[in-house]
Amino acid sequence: MISKDDVVKIATLAKLDISGQEELFASLFSQTIDYIKILEELDTKDVAETYQVTGLVNVFQQGLENRATLTKEEVLQNAKEVTNGLISTKGVFDRE
Amino acid sequence: MKQLNELTIIEALEGLKQKTFTSVALTQACFEQIEKYDDVVKAFVTLVKDRALAEAEEADLLINSHGPEIFEEKPLLGIPYACKDNYSTKGVQTTASSNMLKGYIPPYESTVTQKLKDAGAVMLGKTNMDAFAHGSSTETSDFFKTINPWNKNKVPGGSSGGSASAVMSDMCIFSTGSETAGSIRGPAAWCGASGFKPTYGRVSRYGVVAMASSTDSPGPIAKTIEDASYVLKIIAGKDPLDATSSPTEVEDYFANLNNIDLSKIKIGKPKSYFEIELEPGVREKVEQAIEKFKELGAQIVEMDLLSPKYSIGVYTILQRSEVSSNLARLDGIRYGNDRTNFGFESKKRIMLGTYTLSAGYYDAYYSKAQKVRTLIVDDFNKAFNEVDMIIGPTMPCVALNLGDPEKSPMFGELMDVLAEPSAIAGLPGISIPCGLSDNMPVGVQLIGKHFDENKLGAVAYAFQKATDYHLNKPNLEGLK
Numbered sequence: 001m002i003s004k005d006d007v008v009k010i011a012t013l014a015k016l017d018i019s020g021q022e023e024l025f026a027s028l029f030s031q032t033i034d035y036i037k038i039l040e041e042l043d044t045k046d047v048a049e050t051y052q053v054t055g056l057v058n059v060f061q062q063g064l065e066n067r068a069t070l071t072k073e074e075v076l077q078n079a080k081e082v083t084n085g086l087i088s089t090k091g092v093f094d095r096e
Numbered sequence: 097m098k099q100l101n102e103l104t105i106i107e108a109l110e111g112l113k114q115k116t117f118t119s120v121a122l123t124q125a126c127f128e129q130i131e132k133y134d135d136v137v138k139a140f141v142t143l144v145k146d147r148a149l150a151e152a153e154e155a156d157l158l159i160n161s162h163g164p165e166i167f168e169e170k171p172l173l174g175i176p177y178a179c180k181d182n183y184s185t186k187g188v189q190t191t192a193s194s195n196m197l198k199g200y201i202p203p204y205e206s207t208v209t210q211k212l213k214d215a216g217a218v219m220l221g222k223t224n225m226d227a228f229a230h231g232s233s234t235e236t237s238d239f240f241k242t243i244n245p246w247n248k249n250k251v252p253g254g255s256s257g258g259s260a261s262a263v264m265s266d267m268c269i270f271s272t273g274s275e276t277a278g279s280i281r282g283p284a285a286w287c288g289a290s291g292f293k294p295t296y297g298r299v300s301r302y303g304v305v306a307m308a309s310s311t312d313s314p315g316p317i318a319k320t321i322e323d324a325s326y327v328l329k330i331i332a333g334k335d336p337l338d339a340t341s342s343p344t345e346v347e348d349y350f351a352n353l354n355n356i357d358l359s360k361i362k363i364g365k366p367k368s369y370f371e372i373e374l375e376p377g378v379r380e381k382v383e384q385a386i387e388k389f390k391e392l393g394a395q396i397v398e399m400d401l402l403s404p405k406y407s408i409g410v411y412t413i414l415q416r417s418e419v420s421s422n423l424a425r426l427d428g429i430r431y432g433n434d435r436t437n438f439g440f441e442s443k444k445r446i447m448l449g450t451y452t453l454s455a456g457y458y459d460a461y462y463s464k465a466q467k468v469r470t471l472i473v474d475d476f477n478k479a480f481n482e483v484d485m486i487i488g489p490t491m492p493c494v495a496l497n498l499g500d501p502e503k504s505p506m507f508g509e510l511m512d513v514l515a516e517p518s519a520i521a522g523l524p525g526i527s528i529p530c531g532l533s534d535n536m537p538v539g540v541q542l543i544g545k546h547f548d549e550n551k552l553g554a555v556a557y558a559f560q561k562a563t564d565y566h567l568n569k570p571n572l573e574g575l576k
Contacts, residue, residue, distance in 0.1 A: 002451075006451075007447070010447045010450050010451050010454075011443075011447060013450055013454075014420065014424075014446050014447055014450045015435050016435060016438060016443050016446060016447065017435075017436050018443060018447075021440075025443075025444065025447065028444060028505040029444075029447070029448060029451075031505050031506075032412060032448055032505055032506060033448075035408070035409065035412070035506060036409040036412050036413055036461065036465075037409075038405060038406060038408075038409045039406060039409045039410065039413075039464055039465065039468050040464075041406075042406060042468055042471060044464060044467035044468060044470075044471065047467040047468075047470050047471060048467070048470055049463060049466035049467050049469070049470065050466055050467075050469045050470040050473055051310065051466060052310070052340070053296055053310070053311075053473065053520075053521055053522030053546075054295065054296055054297045054340075054342055054522055054546055054547075056297070056339075056340060056342065059339040059340070061336065062336075065336040066336045066337060068204070068337055070203050070204065074203035074204075075203070075430075077201070077203060078200055078201065078203070078430065078431035078432070079429065079430055079431065080428060080429060087429060087430055089429050
């Protein structure tokens with residue numbers, strides 16, 4: 001069972017505002033968690049995890065084939081706030 | 097006599113080469129169709145008419161100055177297409193149908209759209225989708241709902257719903273979609289189009305707004321599998337900008353379409369895919385399609401495959417986890433809007449993924465899902481020792497009514513149950529129409545081995561040559 005408090009904590013971690021909908025999220029959350037328990041039916045004791053399905057390992061750039069780059073103007077064009085050619089952000093420390 | 101906008105890629109190319117019509121006329125015919133019907137269908141979120149007509153004019157100039165040889169260098173020269181709104185298009189708003197990215201003008205081009213541009217294709221605009229591709233109905237778009245061109249009360253499927261609707265409304269010659277698990281095959285099935293979901297890594301993900309990076313596969317939605325194979329060959333290939341793209345050589349899927357002897361093809365029919373609850377009309381049409389494949393010489397073999405119900409669990413965990421990680425980068429500082437703009441569906445997915453990845457739960461959920469994924473991969477490998485490909489329904493029912501998808505928190509996962517196992521394993525899949533049930537299209541899917549797009553396309557093409565289901569078109573006048 002996922003409680004309302006659990007949901008509020010997760011929303012804070014994910015930086016999402018769910019005010020007013022805490023109960024709804026908790027209930028949908030529990031329904032989904034209940035469904036995925038179905039995986040417990042399968043024994044995976046000696047089974048390794050699969051992260052990459054086509055078998056690629058350690059893919060490195062060869063030389064300078066990746067030349068994709070952006071100009072400073074392009075990087076800044078979508079920024080909310082720019083100060084002296086830099087992207088402005090809110091302070092990270094000293095926040096409440 | 098077909099209108100220009102109704103043509104397939106192959107037909108349109110012939111007309112352009114013979115100079116029966118110009119790319120400008122072809123592009124204008126698409127816009128006329130859009131202007132006539134898109135206020136009802138709502139397939140497009142952005143249109144770029146001036147840019148498209150300029151590109152078409154340029155194409156016509158090239159055809160006039162170089163003659164038909166130019167098509168060898170530019171195999172889609174002058175062909176208008178619709179692009180799903182999760183492909184980054186330089187200078188053209190790209191939102192993934194989300195308020196988060198509303199107003200975002202990308203400073204760079206995705207590899208797929210760059211390849212289409214290099215091939216001479218003309219982009220008409222960007223198509224509606226479930227916001228960030230979180231859905232299977234296109235109803236979770238933050239902007240508006242797209243309807244199914246066969247019935248205005250039905251959803252087109254998703255998440256590439258706008259692309260499938262645009263193709264079947266003849267507003268474009270072909271379109272691009274993308275699939276994480278069902279997002280190409282599903283809407284193709286529900287709208288009566290031909291969708292080609294390539295092997296994971298066959299087509300570059302560079303510049304495609306990420307959903308679940310370990311299964312995201314860009315691919316075409318077209319009027320025929322011939323067209324889809326033609327486009328796939330152009331957009332496929334290793335890309336230095338996507339480390340997960342595959343160095344496996346790209347075959348000429350189009351040229352090889354006829355290069356098949358169906359009597360040498362063994363198609364597996366998994367019992368578990370037919371044991372789930374299927375709408376009777378869907379079951380009937382898919383069984384008929386299987387009979388047709390038999391008639392064409394293919395051998396159909398009943399087989400066992402792990403129940404797709406486990407894939408729903410695996411996919412739900414993997415996708416939500418990868419979504420929470422991918423969408424964590426959207427902070428509204430460098431681009432896009434702040435996190436209060438996420439829609440309900442996205443919030444739900446981000447939160448569940450945050451939970452399944454969190455300390456203490458990682459092993460129980462994410463790690464467990466990745467282990468079951470291994471079982472699914474092994475299960476397919478075993479199957480492909482016996483058969484060349486697997487056949488089944490694409491969707492368990494025909495398109496649902498608008499509003500129905502909102503009733504279940506896992507609607508998409510349940511609807512995409514037959515696409516999820518192959519998507520999790522990164523396998524290629526095709527959905528092609530196989531008839532109508534209650535006047536709505538039914539899709540049959542073929543699933544192949546990794547990088548076996550060649551064989552898959554050829555078998556689907558053999559079916560379309562022998563049938564005319566892919567020629568069924570909705571009556572758009574009835575929508576008004």
